[in-house]
Amino acid sequence: MQDFETTAIHIIPSYALHLSTVFTETGVDPRRDTKLKIAFLGAEPHSENMRRKIEAFYGFKGFNSYGLSEMNGPGMAFECPEQNGMHIWEDNYIIEIIDPVTLQRVPEGEEGELIATTILREGMPILRYRTKDLTRIIPGPCPCGRTHRRIERITGRTDDMMILKGVNIFPIQIEKRLMEIPGVGINFLIVLDRENYNDQMTVKVEVQREFFGGDLHQLEVLRRRIVDELRSDILITPKVDLVEPDSLPKSEGKAVRVVDNRKD
Ligand SMILES: [Zn+2]
Structure with a gap:
């Protein structure tokens, strides 16, 4: 450039x-x-x-x-x-x-x-x-x-819709919410698992560098806020893991937002 x-x-x-x-x-x-x-x-x-x-x-x-x-x-x-x-x-x-x-x-x-x-x-x-x-x-x-x-x-x-506990969810809904929350970084990943026939969603969220170095209480407040905001939108309580900036896998093509580990 x-x-x-x-x-x-x-x-x-x-x-x-x-x-x-x-x-x-x-x-x-x-x-x-x-x-x-x-x-x-x-x-x-x-x-x-x-x-x-x-x-x-x-x-x-x-x-x-x-x-x-x-x-x-x-x-x-x-x-x-x-x-x-x-x-x-x-x-x-x-x-x-x-x-x-x-x-x-x-x-x-x-x-x-x-x-x-x-x-x-x-x-x-x-x-x-x-x-x-x-x-x-x-x-x-x-x-x-x-x-x-x-x-x-x-x-x-139509083919990236996730169905979790009977609720239809699109990755863009999650992104939209996340990007409105101060402290959230630029990358995230949704991981779907099934434990004891129960669907579980984990959202791994990169945090901005200045936040990540901050105190643990502040991080916990941010984590809870993300859980609350996502729940109010998708009606499911996700597990939220905050991770370091640049720690999630990057793709050079289209972003991979969802990893589905559920087996039928
Ligand atoms: Zn125009």
Whole structure:
């Protein structure tokens, strides 16, 4: 980035956070030492707070993007300067939102699975492709003036839903809560186990360095707060382990958020 004086990057959000630790370790401050101005963030569900964390570290504006390899790679929908939903390139794709169980279209504004059809492709047209990605159409016009409809950030995939004690939970729900809590670092991992036919969720949470060196009482207060906040959202009491910054495994591709050790 420094050699090429890069101003814009297109990056997976978890990798942007991983890179931030590399920047810190090598003493490079992206705000001071690079020319970065803009980033496109995409390819995995991430919360608004994670976007804000990335923006704050790099000092750029981060815009969400959406796409899938089968269609066009990243290049189906992008955010405008409003940073409030991604405009679909409707001159190139027909988008529908369906109920993944009944396969019927849902009313505009309701969440469901995104279905896409290519309009301009000749070699390999794709008709009504099931993406497994969950989102909704944001009703109404965008203040930016573009007329292509917007989709909400992806909230999960139909196949990354966890079912725990009969409750449906998406990893993004956990991330959203965690990122709102001061002291929480940039990485977390959900581990599912089954003991005596009982499902157990453990959330391993990296803590910010200044917190980790602090006193044990403060850490316990943070741990309890995380348990309480998660319970109020997912209706299950998880076990929460606080771990050192940079101690959880990092992936260079899409983040692995869930390890499921349950055996049927
Ligand atoms: Zn717009």
